[in-house]
Amino acid sequence: MKCGSLLQKLIMTFIIILTIVLVSLAWILSMWFRITYFAEKRTQFAQDGEYISKAVKIYNIQQNQIELDKLQGIVNMSSVGANADIIITDKSGRIYLDSKIESRANGEEKPNISDKNMRDLVSGAPLEYISDRYTYIYPIIEQDEFQGYVAMTAPLSIISKQLHRIYLIIWISALCAMVFASVVLSLVSKKILINPLAEINNAAKRFANGEVNKRVYVESQDEIGELANSFNIMAESLEKVENNRRDFISNVSHELRSPITSIKGFIAGIIDGVIPKDKEGYYLDIVYSEIHRLTRLINDLLDLSAIESGKLKFDIKKININELIRLCVLNNEQNIKEKGIKLKIDLQNDNCYVKADEDKTMQVLTNLLDNAVKYCGNNGFVKISTYYKGNKVFIAIYNNGPKITEEEIRNIWTRFYKSDKSRTNKVSTGLGLPIVRMILMQQGEEVWVKNDPDIGVTFTFSLTKYKNKKDKYQRRKE
Numbered sequence: 001m002k003c004g005s006l007l008q009k010l011i012m013t014f015i016i017i018l019t020i021v022l023v024s025l026a027w028i029l030s031m032w033f034r035i036t037y038f039a040e041k042r043t044q045f046a047q048d049g050e051y052i053s054k055a056v057k058i059y060n061i062q063q064n065q066i067e068l069d070k071l072q073g074i075v076n077m078s079s080v081g082a083n084a085d086i087i088i089t090d091k092s093g094r095i096y097l098d099s100k101i102e103s104r105a106n107g108e109e110k111p112n113i114s115d116k117n118m119r120d121l122v123s124g125a126p127l128e129y130i131s132d133r134y135t136y137i138y139p140i141i142e143q144d145e146f147q148g149y150v151a152m153t154a155p156l157s158i159i160s161k162q163l164h165r166i167y168l169i170i171w172i173s174a175l176c177a178m179v180f181a182s183v184v185l186s187l188v189s190k191k192i193l194i195n196p197l198a199e200i201n202n203a204a205k206r207f208a209n210g211e212v213n214k215r216v217y218v219e220s221q222d223e224i225g226e227l228a229n230s231f232n233i234m235a236e237s238l239e240k241v242e243n244n245r246r247d248f249i250s251n252v253s254h255e256l257r258s259p260i261t262s263i264k265g266f267i268a269g270i271i272d273g274v275i276p277k278d279k280e281g282y283y284l285d286i287v288y289s290e291i292h293r294l295t296r297l298i299n300d301l302l303d304l305s306a307i308e309s310g311k312l313k314f315d316i317k318k319i320n321i322n323e324l325i326r327l328c329v330l331n332n333e334q335n336i337k338e339k340g341i342k343l344k345i346d347l348q349n350d351n352c353y354v355k356a357d358e359d360k361t362m363q364v365l366t367n368l369l370d371n372a373v374k375y376c377g378n379n380g381f382v383k384i385s386t387y388y389k390g391n392k393v394f395i396a397i398y399n400n401g402p403k404i405t406e407e408e409i410r411n412i413w414t415r416f417y418k419s420d421k422s423r424t425n426k427v428s429t430g431l432g433l434p435i436v437r438m439i440l441m442q443q444g445e446e447v448w449v450k451n452d453p454d455i456g457v458t459f460t461f462s463l464t465k466y467k468n469k470k471d472k473y474q475r476r477k478e
Helices: 006-060 065-082 113-121 157-208 223-273 277-309 323-331 334-338 358-374 404-409 431-441 470-478
Strands: 085-089 093-099 129-130 133-144 145-155 316-320 342-346 353-357 381-390 392-399 447-449 457-465
Touching: 006 065, 006 085, 006 133, 006 145, 006 157, 065 085, 065 093, 065 145, 113 129, 113 133, 113 145, 113 358, 157 223, 223 277, 223 358, 277 431, 316 342, 316 358, 323 334, 323 342, 323 353, 323 358, 323 381, 323 392, 353 358, 358 381, 358 431, 358 457, 431 447, 431 457
Parallel strands: 342 381
Antiparallel strands: 085 093, 085 145, 129 133, 133 145, 316 353, 353 457, 381 392, 392 457, 447 457
């Protein structure tokens, strides 16, 4: 057993508790035994005293040797039965009979009775003293007149022997219980506590060394089982984070490598003269496009990192979402015209005020509109609409492009995910929709995607309607 281990602490704690319990039990038993012993002795001495007192009264009447011998016999039998020394005195306190003839020869003395106790004794009340011996004094009253007393004394060595026997039994039992309990506690705790904790500990160490697929298998329904289950949940979460991190690095590396390779190749071709002079402008346009793509990718990565770390600040204020939609359409007008897309704007009112960050909301609209234009194809159809529900304003952007599969809907908000990689590799970073979702979530809003029953896809997000004090007053008045 390892020094300072949990098992050692459990056993030591159990031994300490067991010792305290047994010591308390020994003390309680000793007190109970003493109380019981004195109660039994008191009852026995009272009965013997009454019996001897009657014999004394007969002797006082007869005053002959025969009655004296009878009285001596009664005293001797009572002494043997009670395991006590008995003396009888007259009313002056003189001892005229005892249970042992050699008592007085050995210096046996009568009890030392105080004046107060003597008055109680004369009135007929028995007395008792407890020191190294237990003494019970029973008064002899005849015709309401004090005639002496019977003193019965029992040594306490008897009760001491009984108590020592009890203590010995208790300590032997305690020692056996400690050894037995230590063995049982060791075996049981190893099975239900130590071994599962050791397995969790080893799994945690392996997990820390990079074995993120390590799991703990503990079959129990107690707290240890819950701990193992929580560890497995944490392990799965961390494994997912680690896999996402690896995928993220792989995706970023791929997304950066492709344009850098193109730029490097074209620039090298121009420098080496491989590319003709009349083609240099064409390839420089490609290089510029790739640089623009790199810039967009890096900006998206910085935005996503800032949002996830909570460092991106939001300036929540009153904005006209309808005006922002119109401005977003104007900014993307060239792309819309180049693809011959028919655009329809269906706004519920001319003005609609919401509480949101203007720049971030414009980024959301731009990303969703750019996504709709990208996937609806040439000569497609895009519709932007708004509608109210309670204190929420919903903005829906529809495109008549192909529907999204269930698998794509589950992964569409994942970083670097592209539903059609062959078609979007050059124009998409795979970060637009994740950024949209993060921006809206940071403002307490929602975004979702839904396939149209016939054809097309609709992206919808919510914003909170702005309410000024006048609106609140009018509503309260109504």
